[in-house]
Amino acid sequence: xxxxxxxxxxxxxxxxxxxxxxxxxxxxxxxxxxxxxxxxxxxxxxxxxxxxxxxxxxxxxxxxxxxxxxxxxxxxxxxxxxxxxxxxxxxxxxxxxxxxxxxxxxxxxxxxxxxxxxxxxxxxxxxxxxxxxxxxxxxxxxxxxxxxxxxxxxxxxxxxxxxxxxxxxxxxxxxxxxxxxxxxxxxxxxxxxxxxxxxxxxxxxxxxxxxxxxxxxxxxxxxxxxxxxxxxxxxxxxxxxxxxxxxxxxxxxxxxxxxxxxxxxxxxxxxxxxxxxxxxxxxxxxxxxxxxxxxxxxxxxxxxxxxxxxxxxxxxxxxxxxxxxxxxxxxxxx
Ligand SMILES: [Zn+2]
Numbered sequence: 439x440x441x442x443x444x445x446x447x448x449x450x451x452x453x454x455x456x457x458x459x460x461x462x463x464x465x466x467x468x469x470x471x472x473x474x475x476x477x478x479x480x481x482x483x484x485x486x487x488x489x490x491x492x493x494x495x496x497x498x499x500x501x502x503x504x505x506x507x508x509x510x511x512x513x514x515x516x517x518x519x520x521x522x523x524x525x526x527x528x529x530x531x532x533x534x535x536x537x538x539x540x541x542x543x544x545x546x547x548x549x550x551x552x553x554x555x556x557x558x559x560x561x562x563x564x565x566x567x568x569x570x571x572x573x574x575x576x577x578x579x580x581x582x583x584x585x586x587x588x589x590x591x592x593x594x595x596x597x598x599x600x601x602x603x604x605x606x607x608x609x610x611x612x613x614x615x616x617x618x619x620x621x622x623x624x625x626x627x628x629x630x631x632x633x634x635x636x637x638x639x640x641x642x643x644x645x646x647x648x649x650x651x652x653x654x655x656x657x658x659x660x661x662x663x664x665x666x667x668x669x670x671x672x673x674x675x676x677x678x679x680x681x682x683x684x685x686x687x688x689x690x691x692x693x694x695x696x697x698x699x700x701x702x703x704x705x706x707x708x709x710x711x712x713x714x715x716x717x718x719x720x721x722x723x724x725x726x727x728x729x730x731x732x733x734x735x736x737x738x739x740x741x742x743x744x745x746x747x748x749x750x751x752x753x754x755x756x757x758x759x760x761x762x763x764x765x766x767x768x769x770x771x772x
Pocket of ligand 1: 617618619681683729730
């Protein structure tokens with residue numbers, strides 16, 4: 439049984455395996471700027487709002503924006519979806535066009551090509567440059583099914599990326615999906631694309647449930663399971679989305695206090711640091727945002743994501759950065 443410390447301050451003397459910078463797969467088309475108030479999910483603009491939010495903060499010194507990626511073609515979406523759904527969605531035909539629960543427009547559909555491309559290219563960038571932590575500042579993937587969208591999600595970016603890198607280079611991934619909601623898209627895609635069982639093995643898709651200390655224990659068990667496969671050399675990249683809707687004051691969430699939410703980040707990054715140190719090389723790391731909904735204070739969501747990235751930089755790259763997120767308590771509803 440291996441052990442690992444979830445304190446981020448115990449590795450100061452260890453030579454970090456990762457570059458002190460995050461490669462951010464971002465270009466303006468990732469952020470859909472249309473009728474945002476009509477989008478129950480504010481995820482379409484989150485990437486832009488996040489970069490603006492941290493622009494005058496120390497964290498921005500550690501973000502390296504990579505813009506060299508284009509929109510994903512229909513053929514890439516067919517890896518995880520039926521032709522009927524892909525073609526109808528991008529043509530704006532109902533009922534497929536708004537099966538994600540969002541209002542369809544040509545511009546929104548185009549942004550879906552870019553969010554999925556950002557995630558695909560983040561995985562490929564991490565595999566090509568293992569010492570560079572790659573961030574896709576996106577979401578809107580993990581509830582989609584092969585035949586339709588669902589729950590603010592249009593296309594299964596995680597499954598598409600996993601299938602692509604497995605087919606092209608035999609890369610096997612593990613996913614830590616710490617969004618509040620159970621990410622069904624990967625499991626729902628398995629019968630449509632059986633190769634996913636090899637590309638992203640079932641027991642390496644971690645989606646902790648419950649709340650408070652039970653949530654943390656649930657996460658620890660998932661980390662231990664992934665760790666055994668990583669240390670056997672069976673995992674080629676690790677992906678982690680710390681959805682901010684798992685925070686107790688989120689409009690849709692409610693699993694973790696601020697301290698528990700940050701502890702979950704420290705647990706995941708400390709485990710990755712330990713595995714990399716044990717293997718003597720950096721394991722490719724891909725990060726994404728996923729959910730986070732605060733109608734009363736959207737900045738609280740961005741603060742949690744910023745704090746998560748600061749923990750990644752501190753734990754994996756030895757960057758001296760401490761980010762205390764300002765999360766506004768939820769106003770009581772009358
Ligand atoms: Zn969610």
